Amino acid sequence: MSFMLRLYITGQTPNSIRAIKNLERICEEELTGQFELKIIDILKEPQLAENDKIIATPTLVKELPPPLRKIIGDLSNTDKVLLGLDLIRKTKQTDKEE
Amino acid sequence: MTELYDVTVGNKVPKVQTGINGLDDITAGGLPKGRSTLLSGSSGSCKTLLAVQFLYESVMQFGETGVFITFEETPAEIKKNVRSFGWDLQKLVDEKKIAFVDVSPEPGERTTIMGDYDFSALLARIEHAKNSVNATRISIDSISAIFSQFVDGGIVRAELFRITAGLKQMGLTSLITAERTDEYGDISRFGTEEFVSDNVMILRNVSEDERRRRTIEVLKFRGAGHQKGEYPFTLTERGVEVLPLSSLELTMPSSDVRMSSGDADMDRMCGSGFFRDSIILASGATGTGKTLLVTTFLNEGCKRGEKTLVYAFEESRYQLLRNAKGWGMDFSKWEKDGLLKIVCTYPEVRSLPDHLLTMKREIEEFKPKRIAVDSLSALERVSVGKSFQEFVIGVTSYIKHRETAGLFTVVPSSSPRAVSVSEQHISSLTDSIILLRYVELMGEMRRGLTVLKMRGSTHEKEIREYTIDSEGLHIGDAFHNVGGIISGAPTHIIRGESDRMGGMFDSPQI
Numbered sequence: 001m002s003f004m005l006r007l008y009i010t011g012q013t014p015n016s017i018r019a020i021k022n023l024e025r026i027c028e029e030e031l032t033g034q035f036e037l038k039i040i041d042i043l044k045e046p047q048l049a050e051n052d053k054i055i056a057t058p059t060l061v062k063e064l065p066p067p068l069r070k071i072i073g074d075l076s077n078t079d080k081v082l083l084g085l086d087l088i089r090k091t092k093q094t095d096k097e098e
Numbered sequence: 099m100t101e102l103y104d105v106t107v108g109n110k111v112p113k114v115q116t117g118i119n120g121l122d123d124i125t126a127g128g129l130p131k132g133r134s135t136l137l138s139g140s141s142g143s144c145k146t147l148l149a150v151q152f153l154y155e156s157v158m159q160f161g162e163t164g165v166f167i168t169f170e171e172t173p174a175e176i177k178k179n180v181r182s183f184g185w186d187l188q189k190l191v192d193e194k195k196i197a198f199v200d201v202s203p204e205p206g207e208r209t210t211i212m213g214d215y216d217f218s219a220l221l222a223r224i225e226h227a228k229n230s231v232n233a234t235r236i237s238i239d240s241i242s243a244i245f246s247q248f249v250d251g252g253i254v255r256a257e258l259f260r261i262t263a264g265l266k267q268m269g270l271t272s273l274i275t276a277e278r279t280d281e282y283g284d285i286s287r288f289g290t291e292e293f294v295s296d297n298v299m300i301l302r303n304v305s306e307d308e309r310r311r312r313t314i315e316v317l318k319f320r321g322a323g324h325q326k327g328e329y330p331f332t333l334t335e336r337g338v339e340v341l342p343l344s345s346l347e348l349t350m351p352s353s354d355v356r357m358s359s360g361d362a363d364m365d366r367m368c369g370s371g372f373f374r375d376s377i378i379l380a381s382g383a384t385g386t387g388k389t390l391l392v393t394t395f396l397n398e399g400c401k402r403g404e405k406t407l408v409y410a411f412e413e414s415r416y417q418l419l420r421n422a423k424g425w426g427m428d429f430s431k432w433e434k435d436g437l438l439k440i441v442c443t444y445p446e447v448r449s450l451p452d453h454l455l456t457m458k459r460e461i462e463e464f465k466p467k468r469i470a471v472d473s474l475s476a477l478e479r480v481s482v483g484k485s486f487q488e489f490v491i492g493v494t495s496y497i498k499h500r501e502t503a504g505l506f507t508v509v510p511s512s513s514p515r516a517v518s519v520s521e522q523h524i525s526s527l528t529d530s531i532i533l534l535r536y537v538e539l540m541g542e543m544r545r546g547l548t549v550l551k552m553r554g555s556t557h558e559k560e561i562r563e564y565t566i567d568s569e570g571l572h573i574g575d576a577f578h579n580v581g582g583i584i585s586g587a588p589t590h591i592i593r594g595e596s597d598r599m600g601g602m603f604d605s606p607q608i
Contacts, residue, residue, distance in 0.1 A: 018213075042219045042222045050200065055201050055247075056217055059215075067208070068207060071212065075212070
């Protein structure tokens with residue numbers, strides 16, 4: 001199962017930097033290389049935000065595997081990000097029930 | 099319409115015209131330029147339509163381009179919905195006159211929110227859209243939707259401030275819609291939308307007596323003048339049209355040119371005819387000859403080659419023609435000659451604001467010199483709340499502006515001492531009032547007529563008897579020794595048997 005992810009940011013704000021760092025860590029630890037990640041800076045390419053109807057940044061869009069999911073925020077809570085991506089954490093066995 | 103107000107004189111805040119009929123009058127020139135104006139209204143109050151119309155008219159009338167940000171409907175839905183007004187938004191998008199920013203929710207999409215975020219993306223997209231069409235105006239529909247998508251009110255509020263500040267920085271004049279739940283409650287659903295904007299307008303859609311009444315109110319324009327209070331608006335084939343009733347000023351030109359009523363005696367009673375730009379009210383019960391008065395008035399105009407327009411709310415066109423013919427007036431001929439236009443409709447077919455707008459349009463097109471409405475009381479049937487008063491003010495001031503004479507008929511309420519609503523509202527607006535009354539005398543039903551008021555002229559004060567036959571209306575002599583005619587309870591003033599018999603009518607010629 002390979003993931004297709006897009007992360008929308010607006011410039012190098014603290015939120016953007018945090019979101020990139022968090023996402024890269026999650027991808028490395030949890031997705032074990034089976035992913036394609038594209039980082040889009042809306043300030044540079046605003047037209048790319050139209051298709052995904054992005055309002056807020058940072059926003060992570062998981063296009064594949066379906067269904068499409070959006071996660072808004074700096075992705076600081078790994079558990080919630082995984083839940084949002086319909087994934088269960090590999091490294092830890094005990095997941096807190098939401 | 100710009101000559102109707104001069105409130106803008108001395109204002110510091112420049113305004114941009116919206117081009118929406120009437121809205122520029124009640125806003126005293128349009129929306130404050132380079133600022134944001136909140137348009138709050140309950141669901142179904144025409145918020146979205148007005149937001150679209152703002153941009154559409156900007157392009158069509160002033161060549162100003164705009165951006166539309168939609169939070170609720172998709173651009174495709176909006177384009178489709180306004181097609182019924184003949185607005186081709188897709189064409190304007192293709193011509194780069196209007197750009198859409200689509201932030202409508204995707205059905206079935208799940209969004210999770212965690213951690214910090216901001217709305218820079220939205221601002222970046224707005225700026226991109228603005229630059230792509232070189233926009234000066236923007237509509238956002240509706241800002242309340244952001245609050246339902248993002249639960250953290252604190253962040254949303256702060257971000258909205260940033261967005262409106264951003265819009266200001268870009269020099270955009272913006273119209274932002276917001277939801278409200280009560281027609282006379284909080285300004286907006288989440289209680290904070292109004293604070294992001296310098297200016298607030300409210301749309302209302304109130305049900306009164308089983309009828310819908312739409313109004314628009316300018317609540318505040320920071321540092322700029324505007325008309326106060328609620329103004330009715332209506333939906334026509336041109337979109338939203340506001341009726342700027344009391345913003346009209348009494349600056350109508352007044353002429354002392356007289357015109358004949360068609361009856362020499364009536365003219366004499368009025369001091370040689372009606373004034374050319376005056377409103378004449380004829381009040382009388384059914385069968386007192388109101389329609390005859392109207393018919394004579396119109397016929398006289400046609401004979402002089404003046405265009406005449408009549409609104410018959412009680413009779414059909416056929417009845418009107420037949421009656422006129424009975425009195426020896428050939429209305430079919432006048433109609434064929436293009437001098438007479440007869441409009442027969444049931445008052446119920448549309449609301450009063452709609453009646454007013456259609457009448458204005460017809461008057462504008464036909465350019466009559468004489469207008470008759472028979473009767474206003476029929477229109478009163480369909481009125482809601484203040485709408486009848488507004489209608490009368492609207493129609494009288496409009497007619498006067500066009501140097502046209504208007505003859506309106508009303509039926510007084512059945513109780514002789516009570517004043518009917520139509521009389522109450524209209525009597526102070528009219529220049530002349532003619533009363534037609536039944537007089538019960540010595541076991542006979544007779545008719546009496548008097549000129550109650552004739553602004554700017556002397557007139558006869560007597561109550562004259564008149565008769566109606568196949569030739570029309572004949573004004574006779576004054577009633578003598580009879581009191582209480584107008585109050586509806588005539589009594590003889592008997593001085594003696596011989597006096598009563600001989601002196602009831604002063605009739606030297608008979």
